[in-house]
Amino acid sequence: MNRILAIREEDFQADVEPGVVYQDLNDKLRHTGLFFPPDPGARATLGGMIANNASGTRTVLYGSTRDYVMRMVVALSSGELIELGTRASKSSSGYSLIHLFVGSEGTLGIVVEATLRLVGFPVEYSAAVATFPSVEAAARAVYDLKRSGLNPAALELLGPECIGLMNRVHQLGLDVAPTLFIEFHGPTTSQLAEVLDAAGEICASGGSLGFRPGLGRAERDRIFKARHALGEMIQHNHPEHRILIMDVAVPITAYAELLAAMRAEVEPRGLIHYTLSHAGNGNVHLNIAGRKDDPAEWALVQEVSERLVRKAISLGGTATGEHGVGMGKRKYMAAQHGASLAWMRRVKALFDPHGILNPGKIFPAEDNP
Ligand SMILES: Cc1cc2nc3c(=O)[nH]c(=O)nc-3n(C[C@H](O)[C@H](O)[C@H](O)COP(=O)(O)OP(=O)(O)OC[C@H]3O[C@@H](n4cnc5c(N)ncnc54)[C@H](O)[C@@H]3O)c2cc1C
Structure with a gap:
């Protein structure tokens, strides 16, 4: 499913299948003077980007993938195909199910087609x-x-x-x-x-x-x-090390405090670390290294990361700015979402009553025995 189905320059839109790689879409668009701005850096597919609400270095100006998905066709767990959203550039009609599906990490349905908004280069x-x-x-x-x-x-x-x-x-x-x-x-x-x-x-x-x-x-x-x-x-x-990559994001007023907390955790413990950050969005990828042959050091890396994620949440932030929850960040869902987590479970049960879509993702381990 890697075809660009249509480029409709005059409407600033492209219809794509989910297997298209976003750099390939932008290569195909070059002659039009239009582009699809979200840029996660890695060679990501549009389906993966939609599922994770991916973003990147240009998000501070252009927004994330969610801001560019206007319409989608999704396959539900029953096999039924439904169309979400509209080709109009604005709409006040009904619940915005398209916003619910973007970022749902494949747990509610499979994207089989999407209409993307394009902007001038x-x-x-x-x-x-x-x-x-x-x-x-x-x-x-x-x-x-x-x-x-x-x-x-x-x-x-x-x-x-x-x-x-x-x-x-x-x-x-x-x-x-x-x-x-x-x-x-x-x-x-x-x-x-x-x-x-x-x-x-x-x-x-x-x-x-x-x-x-x-x-x-x-x-x-x-x-x-x-x-x-x-x-x-x-x-x-660092071939001898495993690298834990954090993805926290906080409100911009808390950003300096978060970076200071990170430094205070890793420097005194002598942990190898790298700070790289989409700073304009308060999103930090602190990379912390732990020796592969030293389980105690890896346990320390995980402890440090967990404290910092909880700190980011306490500052009004999120455990994951762009990489998604997957399985690694399920343990932070309750702390970040409180009572609304129960409503997410109900939404999941409504769309996927038999739990066949990406089982084990997003929801805390007690839901995924
Ligand atoms: C070196 C590196 C750097 C990265 N930097 C960034 C970054 O800066 N910003 C960022 O946002 N991400 C980043 N990522 C994470 C990742 O690349 C992105 O989130 C990307 O969008 C994932 O796309 P993919 O094609 O690899 O998807 P996959 O890894 O194949 O899938 C991701 C998730 O989407 C689901 N999915 C895939 N296709 C569909 C579909 N059609 N319908 C429903 N669900 C689907 C999968 O089941 C899975 O849960 C980085 C990753 C790496 C390795």
Whole structure:
């Protein structure tokens, strides 16, 4: 099921089957000047992205997959096919079942066709790299940049250990310090130059060590290619270790506090860690390494992660900003959702009374003996 069924440029829409890989869709769209913005980085299928409500580096400006799914055909557990949503760009009609199915991780039905909303490709790009004395200082600058109304299209925070690794593997020559990658999209280079000046001033008043504006397209692409490859680079760099990847997200006002809590957990315990973050959305992938031959260290990594996830939830956040619950994060469902978890169980039972759709996913272990 990997066909692009129709590209309807005039309506800014594409009809796709779920096996289409999102990069392939964007390649096919290039000549139209339109694109599908969510970008999880990995070579994901649109069905997987819809099931997980995937998002990525551009979500701070463009939103997540849910914002781009207008209509779907889904196969229910009974085998019945139903159509959800509309091709209209707005609707006030009925319950929005399409929003319920997006992010349901295949537990309510199987997506067999989707109509996706497309947007115009930005005319101009501009990017900057800002370095800071601490991860927390960079996090405070994220808050100031968001408040400024400059609308960055990417706002990624990386710890110095990530920059060191990217320099080694991709020869980037970046200063090794807590770093923000900032990108803006706009109509003209002169407008973007003004926006970058303003962003530079905000970073300077937040104590930045350096601000390198006006990266050209080639340099920007090199940095983002390395950013997208970071997860795999970390794995390769530590063949003796298992890597636990956290995916918490918090409101932007709690972001600096969450990063400080992460540092306080991992540094005194001497755990190898990497901080990479879709900072504009308060979403942090703290990667923590534990030796494969040391069960005690792996248990410690899991304990630390669990405390931090519970901290993020207590700050009004979520256990998973974009990777989904799957099985690994089922244990946080009660803490995050409280009484509404029981209503999710009822919805699951309504659509899948025999529990045949992705059994074991999302719901806590007591529901999945
Ligand atoms: C290195 C790396 C980096 C990543 N970075 C990101 C990131 O930045 N942002 C992000 O959001 N995710 C990220 N992910 C997670 C993952 O890539 C995405 O969530 C992606 O959307 C999953 O797509 P997939 O095609 O691999 O789906 P799969 O892994 O095959 O499936 C994911 C889930 O969707 C369900 N599913 C698949 N197809 C359908 C369908 N047609 N109908 C119903 N359910 C279906 C599956 O049953 C499964 O539960 C990353 C993963 C890796 C390995």
